[in-house]
Amino acid sequence: MNSIQIKGAYENNLKHISVSIPKNKLVVLTGPSGSGKSTLAMDTLQRECQRQYMESLGMTTDSVSKSKVEAMVGLSPSISIGQQITNRNPRSTVGTVTDMFTYLRLIYERLGEHKCPNCQYTILPSLDKETMQEETSGYTQYIHCPHCNTRLEKFTRSHFSFNTPEGACPTCDGLGEVSDIKKDMVIDENVSLNDGCVKVWMSGTYFDYQKHNVLTAAEYYQIPIDEKQLLNDYSVAQRDLLFYGVESQQFKAHFPNVKPPKTVSKGKFEGVLTSIWRRYKEKGGQSSEASLFFSQTCPDCHGKRLNKESRDVLVHNTSITELTTISLEDIYYWLQNLQTSLTEGQKIFVETYLHDLLEKISRVLKVGLGYLNLDRQTITLSGGEAQRLRLASLLGSGLTGVLYILDEPTAGLHPKDTKGLVDIMKQLRDLGNTVLVIEHDVDVMKEADHIIDMGPEAGSGGGEIVGEGTVQELQSQTESVTGAFLRENRNTIFKRRKGTGQAIQIQNAFKHNLKNISIDIPLNRLVSVSGVSGSGKSTLIFDVLANQDTTECESITGLEAINDVITASQAGLSRMQRSNVSTYTDMFTTVRNLFANLPEAKEQGFRAKNFSFNTAGGRCENCQGLGFISLNMHFIYDLEVVCPVCHGTRFKEELLTVKYEGYSVSDILNMSIAETMELFENHKALAPKIQLLNEIGLGYLKWGQSLTTLSGGEGQRLKLAKELNKKTNNHTLYILDEPSNGLHPKDVKQLLVLLNKLVESGNTVIVVEHNIDIIRASDWVIDLGPEGGNDGGAVVATGTPEEVVHSKTSYTAKFLKESLRV
Template sequence: MNNIMIKGARIHNLKGFDISIPKNKITVATGVSGSGKSSLMFDIIFEEGRKQYLQSLGIFPGLEDDKKFDSITGVSPTISVRQSLVRQSNPRSTVGSRTRLLSQLAMLYHSEGTLICPNCGTPLGKNLQCSSCDYKGHSLDVSYFSYNSPNGMCKKCFGKGSYSKVNMNKLVSNKSITVRQVFRNAGTTSGIERVLDRNLHKYMDLPYYKVPDEIKNEIKNGHYTSNSGANNKSYCLSRILEARKKKGEFIGDLYRPISCSACNGYRIGEEARSVLINGKHFGELGKMTLEQTRDFLVQTLQEIEFTQLGKTLAQDIINKLSSLIDSRLGHLTMYREMSTLSGGEIQRIFLNAHLESNMDSLIYVLDEPTTGLHELEKEELLKSIKRLKDLGNTVIIVEHDRKIIQVAEHIVDIGPKAGIAGGEVIYEGDYAGLLQCDKSLTGQYLSDTQKIMKRNLKPNLQNDKTTSWISIKHAKTNNLKDVSVSFPLGVLVGIAGVSGSGKSSLISDTLVPMLKDYFRNYSKNILDCDESDEDSALVETIAETILGAESISGFAEVSQAPIGRNINSSPVTFIKIWDKIRNLFASQEKSIELGLTAGHFSFNSDGACPDCSGSGRKSVFPGSNIQMYTTCNTCKGKRYNPEALQVTYKGKNISEILDMQISEAVSLFEDNKPIVHTLTIMKDIGMGYIKLGQPTSTLSGGEAQRLKLAKEIGKKRKGNILYVMDEPTTGLSMYDTAQLIKLLNKLIENGNSVLIIEHNIDVLKSCDWIVELGPDGGVNGGTVIAKGSPKDLEDNPKSITGKYLKERL
């Protein structure tokens, strides 16, 4: 079968079309954000390929309530990484564990490592006898070099390299804050507060700073009580914040990651740290960049005589590291947690693993692999994708990037707009034909028939005495090399540079923490809350000073940190309008007649379907330990009981409101400003297709970030705010990027400042000022290589971004 043939594709907003996608080619699916690309490529092709493969192995993969299509033929086993699925919270999942490099490194240390005498520091010979002090060592098993093994892990941090600590300075903002208020600031529920009242009744309404030290410790860290033979930690701040963190709730810096003082973040125990190869222990290599590790092993092979097994292991590790470095991942470390990587970095790791396997006849579905990549770095990604196809595989890419669309052998454009205004195949064919397609918004932007708005850039900023600046002096955070840099205010500032060049170190890890310190509203005299001890923050902000912060009235950070990830977390709850909608329903005549309160319009409370407890689904156990879900037969997935569904607002019941797209909700609530304000902002930044009740766990990283952006912009502020954003164009089409630039321009016209970490050339071209870091990633980055207007960078031979700005007319 040379084609994947689908008839009647109709999941989500797809309009029941037929389509044929060629196999053994690179196909790009494009279109505006929310047009239906992912529904077609992931929810139909990927899911059906996976399902048919599992069924062929005798595995029952799941139950379906709705038919997504009439028929599908030509699918092979499918492999995919979606951006919404790559955000793991497990700190044990690292680059080294995902690539199996740490397992190979453990074998190398077991085979070739030299044990150092713990008494006098003398290297022990093959007989493990110390020649200086007669200490007798013992050979360590491979498990001692694994932070996941009880033998190998550091006993203080249990192999995590860090642990979290309650930030009391954040929770206790002044001397009058009571213990009860401290717990409420930490997000304590009313039920837990009742338990705390029983346990700490004497202290709950006392100011925190007057509480005895032993009680303060119990408030922060709790105590263990034996119950039926099990040790249970009492309710305390650390337990409450840890539970919120596990649920995926955003807790900011209330619960700070602290580097482990016992192992210094190396994760492994003292015994394994006593085994060296060429003067370095296992944990040191884990914290080195991949590029540094490769260079170290190459040098070691030249200086030290290994056994044949050791040579083979070392060379295999070097080859794998070289492949990752070629994919522009050399700035990462083996200990870097997978949850902290961008979607693009994860997919490049994934591509490397499959290129090594040399498998063919598979269908790969990739979700925006250019995420987080500089224009320069896309060339290596394209080479990897072409190699994957040349092995005999089909590669389908959901993408908005111009370069990826240009190299596609087949293009499918879904649209014309998002949500209910999308779901149709606008174009199928090659790149030249797409440029000629009048119906395609993508084609119009690629052919320059439609143009992204050109902002009136503020000229000659360097010499404009009316412009205020914020300056950082002598920053040395992470890989920054004593950087002193200034950012103009009242304009749009772009931070550019290749992956790992120091952009996040400069902005997220230096500027933002220093601004937080400047604007923190607490008394410096509350010494009781001083958390200084032998522990140090995991990311230490090292800079001499910040100047000019007094020129702004506040700041708002829109980072890539994940938002709530449980099934009950949705856009409408995140932007804080859910209570307003429920109160609106409770005020309707029918509600008053039936005696319904706002609680009856919550599926977590009185309004829940009695059969599924408001989840809208039921668990099914077909056998073994397999758990699946099917739609609840009682409420048909609506989550509510019949009484709550009787009440309507403008003809819509509460379940229909949650199932409504934001663009529809803007029209429905147009006369209710407290509700419609933030929804309108979401629509303006290309999120009109998102449903109000859509679980946030299904949102991509870019969608989650734009949701945070809408929430921040929607807050009532005095003005003169510095907005700090980290790649908000992630997941945006060219059409939606144009809308985002209009919104950023509006923020600046309203007297604010915007500082944006970005790779998108259209956005950088719209910046009044750009600071570029580089010249490369990791240890080869960390310096400012260019700064000025887009035109200044175009004319600067040191700028890597300048040549791409010049190409985009």
């Protein structure tokens, strides 16, 4: 069969649609935000592919609900790549998730040179003389120094990993940073025990219990503590007892011949700081005490993660830690130079590793991520970066006959790098795979073999196929939303605002890759900060300006004209599945109170807390108010199955009998924001919130949708809406990170209306953007570059869009010129 046939799909807002997806083609699925693209691709197609795959393995699929579709034929094994970053492990880096670091470690194992610690003779890998010695833990390899014959442990790939005992820095355990307690938040030196010198001991029974324990311990060691004595007057032994407890090495040093008490009644006391540390470690840094800690660069390895011996091993006069801190583009050139400098004998050992590593890096360069370095933590990547990194890795798998489903891979990508990304997708296609891409980028559409356009609106107004074909064919289809955008006259004349004449001035910023740049940001204007990925935009605007970090620049002036600063970045809003759109916007508190005041609720004795899915009383206890049960699938990612007790409603049956205008509290959570506009149009507290969320292009989101499912752009716009609902004093500075992320061109227009409204109200809006439609509509543009990483960090153009287009070194200028048609 040459195509995947979907007939009568009716999941979520899909209106019993039928569509044919040609196999072994690059297919773009587009349409306004919320029109049903993800529902069709992920919730219908991907879910059924997954279900049938499990069935073919003989696994039970009873708990996995079938997609709501009449028929689906011609399916292939599928791999979906979304924008959510699920790996929150601080040990996970770009190097580890791509396996590039593994190949680099293998090269250092074979070619590494190091000095003998006894005689400082340089030991070359070709001179290794191995012996084997059996130990209780297995076999350890040794070499002998050819100069002094000292036996040394041989360096293996494990010695170059910060995730192994052999390679990790012993001080920070390979994390590159160490945590410590903010003592001023825990201890007050100028207060007595009675008056609360230990701030974390709350007043009441707990305080009395802990005070009694430490006084008993002090009596046991015959160093009695006066309850009214100021802490800074304690002896060293008394302080060590209070801080570290009777079992600590610090305190034992004062009484080496005294056995610590075994029970609390006799004087066993853990110590204030020791107790906090224990709870912090037990819960992996997620305890309530997390706010009492701060992190700083490891004083021994200086953030390099490896121990000194491993850091001192050199290949081509470079340590492995030096390589992990430079950009992938620079590593690529370093590896090429290494390749040409190797002897024939050395090539035999590392030729394969070098070839494979160069291939891996070249694919990452093609998708515009050459500015990343290997030790970059994956939790710091944007959704678009993480997706493109995985996409580049998949190309090396060599799989054929696979259906790849990609969710907006151009998110956060400068137009300059779009071609490289398209080339990667075409290579996947040419291997004999089908590539289905949810995308709004016109340049990607132009390269697609087939386009499926959904719409015409979001939410209940969408869910239909409104156009199909190539870009040229869509332009002739009157129902196509995307076709209408492609047909419209783009020769818009923009009126550039002059602003107040005042400006924020940043002098000589040098953080990360910024090259001592100085810029003026005009106030009361819409300002776009553009440039290729990794050029320094976020560093300049978020790290320096938003944080007002004058340690990384000479000065920041002009902020006295600003009354308030509101920032909205791409960082995820919450890791908790319980946090959803309604709780984040504080809408659900109002709704719970609304339901609690209904006559039916009062008759049954229900209170506002009973209408919460986060607390016991009204929620379904089988799923604890989530509406689903998570199944551990072991070798594939977990599945979420509708709760068999509440059937996804989250609540007990008796709660669902209470209705507002015919809707239960569960019904409200399952409605989209747009669908509740009419329902709450006369409610003073809810109506403005709903209207603003619609204006900002989020009307398609459901109130009960988990924040963990939102893209970076959706999360940012939700945060912006929450901030806009607060009353602020003019003049407010809004700093936004790619607010157009995930928006169809039709929705970008709506976003621009909101941004312009903010400026017209006397505010300043700064957007870090790649979207040419946003940049061309701005009053002022600051373009950084010319490249990413070490080759970026410079100002290549500033001025109005009409002035920036004349820059000879700006990539943005080229695309801006085409858009403005000047």
